[in-house]
Amino acid sequence: MTHSSASISRRTAIATIAALGSGAVLAQGVAARPATVRLGYQKSSTLIAVLKAQGTLEKQLAPLNAALSWHEFTSGLPLLEALNLDNLDISADVADTVPVFAQAAGADLTFIAQEAPSPAAQAIVVREDSPLKNVADLKGKKIGFAKAAGAHYLLIAALDKAGLSFKDIEPAYLTPADGRAAFEKGAIDAWVVWDPFLAAAQRQSKVRVLADGAGIASYQRYYLASSKFAKARPDVLRVVYAELEKTGRWVKQNPKEAATLLSPVWGLDAATIEQANARRSYAVRPVVPEVLGEQQRIADAFLTEKLLPRKIDALNVALFKPGV
Numbered sequence: 001m002t003h004s005s006a007s008i009s010r011r012t013a014i015a016t017i018a019a020l021g022s023g024a025v026l027a028q029g030v031a032a033r034p035a036t037v038r039l040g041y042q043k044s045s046t047l048i049a050v051l052k053a054q055g056t057l058e059k060q061l062a063p064l065n066a067a068l069s070w071h072e073f074t075s076g077l078p079l080l081e082a083l084n085l086d087n088l089d090i091s092a093d094v095a096d097t098v099p100v101f102a103q104a105a106g107a108d109l110t111f112i113a114q115e116a117p118s119p120a121a122q123a124i125v126v127r128e129d130s131p132l133k134n135v136a137d138l139k140g141k142k143i144g145f146a147k148a149a150g151a152h153y154l155l156i157a158a159l160d161k162a163g164l165s166f167k168d169i170e171p172a173y174l175t176p177a178d179g180r181a182a183f184e185k186g187a188i189d190a191w192v193v194w195d196p197f198l199a200a201a202q203r204q205s206k207v208r209v210l211a212d213g214a215g216i217a218s219y220q221r222y223y224l225a226s227s228k229f230a231k232a233r234p235d236v237l238r239v240v241y242a243e244l245e246k247t248g249r250w251v252k253q254n255p256k257e258a259a260t261l262l263s264p265v266w267g268l269d270a271a272t273i274e275q276a277n278a279r280r281s282y283a284v285r286p287v288v289p290e291v292l293g294e295q296q297r298i299a300d301a302f303l304t305e306k307l308l309p310r311k312i313d314a315l316n317v318a319l320f321k322p323g324v
Contacts, residue, residue, distance in 0.1 A: 034062075034065050034066055034067035035065060035066050035067070035233075036066075036067050036068075036069050037061065037066050037067065037068050037069070037089050037090065037229075037233070037236055038069050038071060038087070038088045038089045038090070039057075039068055039069070039070055039071065039088070039089065039090045039091075039092065040071045040072075040073055040079045040082055040083065040088040040090070040091050040092060041070065041071070041072060041073070041079075041091075041092035042072065042073050042074065042075060042076065042079060042092065042094075043072075043176070043196070043197075043266060044093075044194060044195065044196060044197075045092035045093050046251065046262070046277065046280065046282065047092075047093070047244050047247045047248055047251065047282060047284070048092040048093070048244075049262055049265050049266070050247050050250075050251060050258065050261060050262065051243055051244075051247055052070060052265075053261055053262070053265050054261075056243055056247070057239075057240065057243055060239050060242075060243055061236060061239055064233075064235050064236060064239065066233070066236050071087075071088060074146075074175040074176070074177070075146040075147075075148075075149055075175060075176070076094030076095055076097075076098035076146075076148065076149055076150075077098055077101060077146070077147055077148040077149070079091050079092075079094055079098075080094060080098050080099065080101070080102040080107065080109070080224065081102070081105075083102070083107065083109065083224065083225075083226055084102055084105060084106075084107035084108075084109070084226075086226065086228075088226070089225060089226055089229040089233075090112070090223070090224070090225045090229065090236075090237075090240065091223065091224045091225070092223060093115060093221035093222060093223050094221060094222060094224070095122075095149050095150030095151075095153075095194070095219065095221055096150060096153070096218070096219065096220045096221065096222060096294060096295060096298060097148055097149060097150050097152055097153040097298050097302070098148050098149070098150075098222075099111070099222055099224065099295070099314075099317075100295060100298055100299040100302065100308065100312060100314055101148045101302075101308065102224075103299075103312045103314065103317070104299075104308050104309050104310055104312050105309075108226065108227040108228070108318075109224045109225070109226065109227060109317065109318065110224065110225050110226070110227045110230035110317075110318040110319070110320050111222055111223075111224055111287040111317055111318065111319050111320060112222075112223040112224060112225055112230075112237055112240065112241060112287070112320045112322075113222070113223040113241050113244055113245075113284050113285065113286065113287060113320075113322070114220055114221070114222050114223070114284070114285055114286070114287045114291060115220060115221040115222075115248070115280070115281055115282060115283060115284055115285075116220065116281040116283035116285060117218035117219060117220050117281060118213075118218075118219050118220075118221070118279055118280045118281045119212060119213030119214045119215075119216070119217060119218055119219050120212045120213065120214060120279045121194055121195045121198070121212075121213075121219055121276070121279040121280050122150050122151050122154055122192070122193065122194035122195070122198060122212065122213055122217070122219055123154075123192070123193070123198055123209045123210075123211065123212040123213075124138075124143075124154065124155065124158060124190055124191075124192045124209070124210040124211050124212075125183075125190065125191050125192075125193070125198070125201060125202075125207045125208065125209055125210065126189065126190045126191075126207065126208050126210055127183070127186070127205075127206060127207060127208070128206035128207060128208050129206070130189070130190075130208065132189065132190065132210065133210075134162070134210060135158045135159065135161070135162040135164075135210055135211050136162040136163065136164065138159065138162075138164070138168075138169055138189070138190060138210075139164055139168045139169065140168065140169070140170070141169055141170065141189035141190060142169070142170040142171075142172055142187075142188045142189050142190075143155060143169050143170070143171060143172065143188060143189060143190045143191070143192060144172040144173075144174045144178075144179040144182050144183060144187075144188040144190070144191045144192070145171070145172075145173070145174065145179065145191070145192035145193065146173065146174065146175060146176060146179070146193075147173040149194065150194055150213075150217065150219050150221075151192035151193055151194055152192070152307075153217055153298050153301065153302070154192055154211075154212075154213050154216060154217045154219070155169075155192045156301050156302070156305060157213075157216045157217050157301065158210075158211045158216055158217075160301075161216060165305065166305040166307070167305075172187075172188050174188075176193055176194075176197040179191050179193060179197075180193075180197065180200075180201060183201070183205075184205060190210065194219075195276035195277075195279055195280060196266060196268060196272065196273055196276035196277075198276065199268075199272045199273070199275040199276035199279075200268055200272050200276075202275070203269075203271070203272045203275065204272075218294055220291070220294065222287065223240075223241075223244065225237060225320070227318050230318065230320055234320070234324075237320055237322070238322055241284070241286075241320070241322040242322070244284045245284040245285075247282075248282035248283060248284045249282075251277060251282050252277075252282050252283075255274050255277060255278065256270070256274065258273075258274075258277060259271070259273040259274040259277065286319075286320075286321065286322055286323075287319050287320070288319065289315055289319075292314060292315050292317070293315075295314035295315065296313075296314040296315060298314070299311075299312050299314045
């Protein structure tokens with residue numbers, strides 16, 4: 001080999017090593033960049049609201065190289081629609097009715113956790129001076145509620161118990177904010193809503209409760225993830241589950257502190273929030289087939305009223321096992 005060709009070979013080798021080195025640094029940089037976890041929630045997502053206010057999830061997920069992005073929704077149905085369209089990875093709690101609509105739309109979802117029943121945390125209310133005295137009086141009346149929310153099923157179940165069907169009333173599908181405005185203007189005869197909106201109406205307006213969920217609708221709330229994300233990042237879901245469980249206990253054991261923390265977040269006074277939180281169980285537990293029985297009853301009720309496009313097997317769902 002000549003001196004000239006040896007020099008070229010050495011230069012080539014050095015350039016190759018340098019290129020490999022820069023590639024390794026680039027790869028390291030890509031690996032170090034946190035993966036973004038897109039989390040959707042709504043105003044009634046109490047435990048997630050506490051975690052967001054405290055910055056707890058960000059701290060716990062940092063060692064897993066995961067960063068959070070937060071996305072707020074007006075109610076559960078658009079939240080799970082976003083999850084189904086792959087615009088979110090994880091959904092904060094939604095009422096037990098919402099997943100059946102998502103399942104009917106073919107969504108591939110995994111149930112992460114469930115909050116134990118809170119039947120008094122939603123109710124059918126009328127203005128205090130309303131002539132309506134019971135659920136049977138709702139026949140022919142205009143009633144506001146959010147479509148596919150727990151309030152929707154509560155109304156169906158309450159009407160059925162009173163010998164009426166959904167066709168006997170005039171539904172007005174309204175977000176909680178629009179429902180409150182319509183209710184106070186007298187544009188609707190009754191309003192079906194959940195906490196903290198329910199507690200706010202009770203404390204700020206003159207209302208009467210015609211019926212809550214006691215003996216009618218358990219009102220269990222579910223946390224979900226896209227199945228694609230659940231398979232890819234069970235480590236993230238384990239952290240989320242553990243923090244939800246811990247936060248649920250803290251809220252129940254420290255009602256005043258929790259209400260004070262949530263007051264600026266929700267724009268409600270602490271006393272209203274404390275009243276609302278007292279009606280929610282916040283008992284986070286794994287989702288197992290044995291606790292899904294009411295899901296099928298909900299699905300069948302919506303199908304009977306022709307509000308669900310097709311029959312579904314509500315028990316045939318993917319379940320996350322936090323201990324695995």
